[in-house]
Amino acid sequence: MYSLNQRFNNQDIPEDEFMASGNSACAGCAASLSMGLALKGLGKPTVLVIPACCFTIIPGAWPLTALDVPVFQAAFETTGSTLSGIKAAYRKRGMDDVCVVGWAGDGGTFDIGIQALSATAERNDDVVYVCYDNEAYMNTGIQRSGGTPMGAWTTTTPVKDPKSEPKKDIDEIMIAHRIPYLATATAAYPHDMIAKFKKARSIKGTRFIHLLSACPTGWRVPENLSIEVMRLAVLSNIFPLFEVENAEIFRQTVIPDEVIPVERYLRLQGRFRHLTDEAVKEYQKMVDDRFERLRKRFEITE
Amino acid sequence: MKYTDRQVHVPLCSVSTTSSLVNKTGTWKSAQPLFIDRVSPCNQQCPAGEDITGYMYLVGQGRYEEAWRLIMEENPFPAIMGRVCFHTCEERCNRTEHDDAVSIHMVERFIGDYGLANSLRITVPGPERKERVAIVGAGPAGLTAAYHLRKMGNGVSIFDSNQKPGGMMRYGIPSYRLPKEVLDGEISRLDEMGVEFKIAVKVGKDVTWDSLDNEFEAVFMGIGAWEETSLGIEGLNKKGIYNALEFLEDINLGKEPKIGKRIAVIGGGNSAIDCARVSRRLGAEATIVYRRSEAEMPAHTEEIEMAREEGVRFLFLASPKAIYGEETVAGVKLEKMALGEMDDSGRRRPVPTGETFDIDCDGMITAIGEATRVGDLPPFTSHRGGVVEADRMGQTTHLRFFAGGDIIDIPHTVTHAIGSGKRAAVAIDRFLRGIENDKDSPDQFTWGESGTINLAWLKGTSLFCRRNPSLEVVDYTDMNPFYFDCLPGVKTKRIPVDERLKGFQEVSEPFSEEEVISEARRCFNCGSCTECGNCCIFCPENSIKRDPDGYGYVADMDFCKGCGICVNECPRGAMTMKLME
Numbered sequence: 001m002y003s004l005n006q007r008f009n010n011q012d013i014p015e016d017e018f019m020a021s022g023n024s025a026c027a028g029c030a031a032s033l034s035m036g037l038a039l040k041g042l043g044k045p046t047v048l049v050i051p052a053c054c055f056t057i058i059p060g061a062w063p064l065t066a067l068d069v070p071v072f073q074a075a076f077e078t079t080g081s082t083l084s085g086i087k088a089a090y091r092k093r094g095m096d097d098v099c100v101v102g103w104a105g106d107g108g109t110f111d112i113g114i115q116a117l118s119a120t121a122e123r124n125d126d127v128v129y130v131c132y133d134n135e136a137y138m139n140t141g142i143q144r145s146g147g148t149p150m151g152a153w154t155t156t157t158p159v160k161d162p163k164s165e166p167k168k169d170i171d172e173i174m175i176a177h178r179i180p181y182l183a184t185a186t187a188a189y190p191h192d193m194i195a196k197f198k199k200a201r202s203i204k205g206t207r208f209i210h211l212l213s214a215c216p217t218g219w220r221v222p223e224n225l226s227i228e229v230m231r232l233a234v235l236s237n238i239f240p241l242f243e244v245e246n247a248e249i250f251r252q253t254v255i256p257d258e259v260i261p262v263e264r265y266l267r268l269q270g271r272f273r274h275l276t277d278e279a280v281k282e283y284q285k286m287v288d289d290r291f292e293r294l295r296k297r298f299e300i301t302e
Numbered sequence: 303m304k305y306t307d308r309q310v311h312v313p314l315c316s317v318s319t320t321s322s323l324v325n326k327t328g329t330w331k332s333a334q335p336l337f338i339d340r341v342s343p344c345n346q347q348c349p350a351g352e353d354i355t356g357y358m359y360l361v362g363q364g365r366y367e368e369a370w371r372l373i374m375e376e377n378p379f380p381a382i383m384g385r386v387c388f389h390t391c392e393e394r395c396n397r398t399e400h401d402d403a404v405s406i407h408m409v410e411r412f413i414g415d416y417g418l419a420n421s422l423r424i425t426v427p428g429p430e431r432k433e434r435v436a437i438v439g440a441g442p443a444g445l446t447a448a449y450h451l452r453k454m455g456n457g458v459s460i461f462d463s464n465q466k467p468g469g470m471m472r473y474g475i476p477s478y479r480l481p482k483e484v485l486d487g488e489i490s491r492l493d494e495m496g497v498e499f500k501i502a503v504k505v506g507k508d509v510t511w512d513s514l515d516n517e518f519e520a521v522f523m524g525i526g527a528w529e530e531t532s533l534g535i536e537g538l539n540k541k542g543i544y545n546a547l548e549f550l551e552d553i554n555l556g557k558e559p560k561i562g563k564r565i566a567v568i569g570g571g572n573s574a575i576d577c578a579r580v581s582r583r584l585g586a587e588a589t590i591v592y593r594r595s596e597a598e599m600p601a602h603t604e605e606i607e608m609a610r611e612e613g614v615r616f617l618f619l620a621s622p623k624a625i626y627g628e629e630t631v632a633g634v635k636l637e638k639m640a641l642g643e644m645d646d647s648g649r650r651r652p653v654p655t656g657e658t659f660d661i662d663c664d665g666m667i668t669a670i671g672e673a674t675r676v677g678d679l680p681p682f683t684s685h686r687g688g689v690v691e692a693d694r695m696g697q698t699t700h701l702r703f704f705a706g707g708d709i710i711d712i713p714h715t716v717t718h719a720i721g722s723g724k725r726a727a728v729a730i731d732r733f734l735r736g737i738e739n740d741k742d743s744p745d746q747f748t749w750g751e752s753g754t755i756n757l758a759w760l761k762g763t764s765l766f767c768r769r770n771p772s773l774e775v776v777d778y779t780d781m782n783p784f785y786f787d788c789l790p791g792v793k794t795k796r797i798p799v800d801e802r803l804k805g806f807q808e809v810s811e812p813f814s815e816e817e818v819i820s821e822a823r824r825c826f827n828c829g830s831c832t833e834c835g836n837c838c839i840f841c842p843e844n845s846i847k848r849d850p851d852g853y854g855y856v857a858d859m860d861f862c863k864g865c866g867i868c869v870n871e872c873p874r875g876a877m878t879m880k881l882m883e
Contacts, residue, residue: 007785010835021844021861022322027330028865033842059322066322190839216865224866224879227840231784257788 008191014040023066025058028223030214030230031132032058034187035067035103038130038211041197044069046099047090049083051113052076053105054139054215055132079104080116083127099128099201106133106147110168121177121206128200128207131170134215142218146170150286151279153271154218162274166286171210175247180205183243183253186212188230192241192253199243212239220270232265237291242298250297262287327843331864333879335837335857338770340829340875344391344406346775349713349721350377351754354391354406358825359832361409361818370417373410374424375758377720378449379442379488381418382471384411385480385810387717388602396828399778402791404825405813412818418487426495429457433519433734436461438505441469442716443524443707445489446723447730448497450757451522454731458497459518463504469526470708471716473551474573476580477806511680520702520730523690524723525679527672527708533568537625538668546573546669553580562664566591566634568622569669570599575606577667578614583803586665588614593621593639598649608809611799623658625666633662674709685709696726697733704730721754728755769831769854772878776829780875785836789824792817831855831876837868 018039025032031054039046048071050056056073059066074082079102087100104113109131117129136154137143144154146168157163174182181203185193193211200207212233214226221229233239234254241254262284266272275283344354353372360369373380384407395403416422435451437444440462448458466472467489471480493499503509505525514521530545532538542562544552550573552559565581567574570592578588590609592599595618599606610616619639626633635658642653674688682700684691690705692698698705706722708714795811796802802809813821831854838846838855845861846868848854857868869877 007787010839013835013839017844019844020322021858022325022327023843024322024325024327025842027863028867029842033840033867036842036844060318060325062316063318063320064322064325065318065320071318187840222866223864224870226865227867227871 012191013194014043016040016043018044018046018068019059020066020068022060022064023058024060025054026215026217026223028214028216028226029054029058030187030226031055031134034132034193034211034213037187037190037193038101038103038197038209039067039069041194042099042101042128042201045095045097046101047072047086049074049079049086049100049102051079051082051102051104051108052139053103053108054134055103055105056139076108077112078116079108079113080118080120080129082116083129084120084123084125087125087127100126102127102129104129104131105137105139106131106135106170107137107145109133110146110170114173118173118177121174121179121208124179124205126204126206128209130209130211132211132213133170134213134218135167136215136218138215138218151272151275151283153220153274159274169290171244174208174210175244177206178247179208180246181207181243182210182247183208184210184212184239184241186230186234186239186241188227188234189241189254196243196253218271220273221268225268229265229268232260232268235260236262236265236287238262238265238287240291240294242294250294250299252295252298326860328845328858328860328862331862331882333864333866333881334859334862335864335866335868336770336878336880337831337854337857337876338772338774338829338878339831340772340774340776340780342776342826342828342830343394343396344828345756346754347394348391349715349717349754350383350387351721351724351756352376352410353756353758355825355827355830356758357413358404358406358409358822359827359830361413361822362825364819366413366416367420367422369413370422371424372758373413374417376724376756378446378492379414379720380410381414381484382442382480382488383717383720384408384414385484385808386471386475388604388715396776396778396781396826397791397824400783400786400826401788405791405794405821408792408794408813409818409822412813412815414484414488415812418484424453424491424495426453427455428496430455431457431734433457434459434517435730435734436514436518436521437524438462438514438521439469439524439526439707440464440467440489440499440501441524441526441707441719442471443526443719443723443726444469444522445492446720447522447524447704447706447727448723449492449495450724450727451730452492452495452497454727456731456734459500460497461500461503461505461509463502463507465502467499467501469524473554474547474576475716476550476553476576478579478583478802478809479576481808506678506680511682515680515702518702519734520704522696522723522726522730523680523683523698523703523705523709524707524719525674525709527674527688527714528678529673529675529688530668531671531673533622533668533670535622535624537627540625540627541630542665543625543631544577544665544667546577546667547672549577549667550580558584561586561667562631563587564663565589565665565667566622566661566663567667567669568592569671570594570601571669571671572601572605573672574667574669575601575609575614577669579609579612581665581667582612582614583806589617589661589663590614591617591620591622591634591636591661593619593652594649595619595641598641608796611796612802613799617661619652620659621652621654626660631664631666633660634666635660672708672714679709694725695729696722697729701733704733724757725755728757774829776875781826781828782871782873785834785873786826789820791824792821827874829875832874834873836871836873837877840867840871842867 357369389407392403434457437460581588624635639652641650707719
């Protein structure tokens with residue numbers, strides 16, 4: 001494979017496939033792509049726990065499944081506790097090498113599942129919790145969630161009254177639990193994402209991975225731009241890619257060559273179309289302030 | 303117990319047991335991705351029709367011989383071309399919008415030199431067909447036509463009135479730009495291919511045009527433009543006055559023309575620059591006198607820059623009126639010019655002001671343009687002022703006669719001559735085989751307005767895999783620049799000026815192998831798949847797979863939902879979305 005003039009060497013991407021074609025995600029869904037990449041990083045043996053979210057249906061309606069690993073469908077609020085239970089069961093049966101992975105949306109993590117997640121993290125159970133964050137309740141029809149960013153349109157925050165509160169900072173909440181590993185990742189940077197999943201698998205204790213996952217339907221972007229829009233989120237520092245070990249070592253894993261204005265990210269999406277230039281400026285300030293808080297903690301590498 | 307064991311006979315809860323592969327999601331789509339090969343801007347504008355992106359790909363992998371063979375499909379003289387072509391390809395390079403253009407000519411020169419150093423050969427079968435083609439003029443156009451016709455299986459005889467083949471490449475270009483051993487090396491390959499050379503035979507004098515017409519099935523005329531346009535002032539017969547062609551020919555034959563110590567070169571084209579730079583090498587001071595300003599100069603900017611480095615002076619907006627001196631030149635009277643309206647060439651016209659001034663010189667070279675010697679053309683070709691009338695492919699009104707190079711209406715460069723020779727070879731081959739040009743016209747394989755033909759596309763036999771070729775041109779907006787790092791290009795190094803002025807040593811130094819590879823890898827390979835794998839990695843449906851039968855990828859239309867991510871993430875514009883009916 002020839003990619004020597006390219007920024008990334010795609011030869012590094014594992015060839016294993018644990019997700020088959022024929023899934024029922026919408027065209028251009030970043031969540032289905034993220035799952036494929038995550039499993040490339042995690043490998044087998046892995047067990048997934050999926051609460052109510054888009055991913056309940058993406059692998060296929062019963063009796064179909066696109067996933068080549070066992071999946072346990074949990075109730076909306078119980079991802080954390082189900083993970084703990086399944087891990088305990090495997091350990092009891094002498095199968096401690098099984099990686100138990102929760103895969104929940106932003107609604108199931110930021111809002112409905114936060115109690116169970118917090119309890120799992122507090123017990124530091126040996127599980128991986130992945131939140132694929134598409135920034136609203138997309139499966140039920142684009143309702144506002146705690147993960148919805150400020151200013152965004154959803155069906156419950158219409159254009160004349162868009163969401164006025166900023167996005168809940170789930171990363172800080174999880175860092176406050178002092179878990180051994182936390183990372184943000186996105187499928188627009190597959191090499192970075194796979195490396196983080198590999199690393200997560202090698203660590204004991206509660207690991208939390210926050211994925212930004214574009215939803216062309218809910219974000220009002222053309223399907224072909226879902227990777228592009230996630231890339232712009234990283235390049236504009238709206239969704240910086242970093243990892244945190246034991247709430248102590250902070251490391252930015254993808255440093256943009258040039259930070260772009262948030263306007264480019266916002267203006268690509270229909271859900272932000274109503275934002276005035278004034279609002280975009282405010283948004284820029286909010287993003288800059290948050291990144292500045294993070295940046296101070298990033299370990300200086302190189 | 304195995305964790306993957308799904309064979310639960312009495313399930314406690316509902317368990318999925320069937321693969322989603324039964325769900326053919328491909329029915330959802332309204333548009334489908336297509337792997338295509340688009341034309342890169344460099345390829346599109348190459349007057350010789352080379353597949354630049356193709357050989358850059360091969361060079362980047364160190365596959366020099368294959369790269370050489372890929373160039374040789376189109377152009378028999380890569381080592382010459384890498385040196386003398388004014389590489390307009392680099393001006394169109396999409397990389398200029400990213401960082402610096404790829405130094406295409408230096409890579410080509412390296413490949414050409416690699417071919418010479420390793421004595422790479424093109425093997426052709428003996429003439430398959432009894433028809434023979436006569437080529438008149440062994441310049442770049444004639445030699446290229448001969449090469450391609452020979453490769454297509456025709457017998458070829460090539461006539462030239464000079465003592466050695468090469469035409470303007472030998473007698474017009476000084477050896478600091480094109481060393482003679484490179485020229486000889488590249489031309490000798492034609493000899494080995496079985497092209498019959500009839501050297502020092504002047505058609506029209508030693509052999510008549512009529513006898514060629516009778517003896518050969520087709521004739522290609524590439525006799526070039528060997529008549530210097532006269533300045534039209536008095537006193538041009540004084541000693542110390544040369545015209546550019548005589549002067550350069552003398553130099554290239556190793557004679558020492560008797561010029562003075564302070565030379566005025568009249569003209570603003572590449573020949574004027576050559577004459578001035580040669581004069582500097584002969585130890586004279588040289589001043590170029592041009593009637594327009596620098597912006598209007600037809601000479602290539604790099605040439606002007608190198609002339610400046612070598613101490614050539616420029617005098618703009620001046621036109622000679624009279625020459626002083628009795629027997630030898632003792633100065634020139636010049637008239638000041640001003641710039642007026644645009645002329646047909648899109649440049650501002652020089653307008654006389656009436657004001658005159660003198661410059662002191664003891665030698666003068668006129669280089670204001672060359673034209674075809676009308677008397678050298680066969681009596682039955684129709685021409686306008688020495689420009690032979692020919693169609694796009696070079697066929698003249700006398701149907702068995704074809705024309706190319708400086709005698710037809712194309713820019714007078716080696717590269718354009720090579721392109722015209724190739725076009726004529728295609729036309730002659732089709733003419734001999736009785737293929738009518740209207741049907742299945744080669745037009746559909748031509749790139750760009752200049753009508754360049756890429757033979758590998760025409761025949762579908764490129765060494766570099768070209769699937770689904772399309773004539774669409776890729777520009778920077780079709781690419782995904784995110785995937786390319788910004789890397790400054792390797793700069794061409796020139797030998798120091800004092801070294802240059804000592805003789806006729808080649809001015810630009812070759813790239814090292816590492817530099818060539820790094821330049822070739824900087825190439826975006828616009829419009830062609832390099833198997834980078836992005837389409838495959840970013841497909842959310844997992845429906846793009848490596849082509850099991852060969853090069854590239856295939857999309858499984860059973861599952862592709864037509865999102866178009868692959869097209870957007872293709873770094874080099876080698877994919878497109880096609881709406882379905």
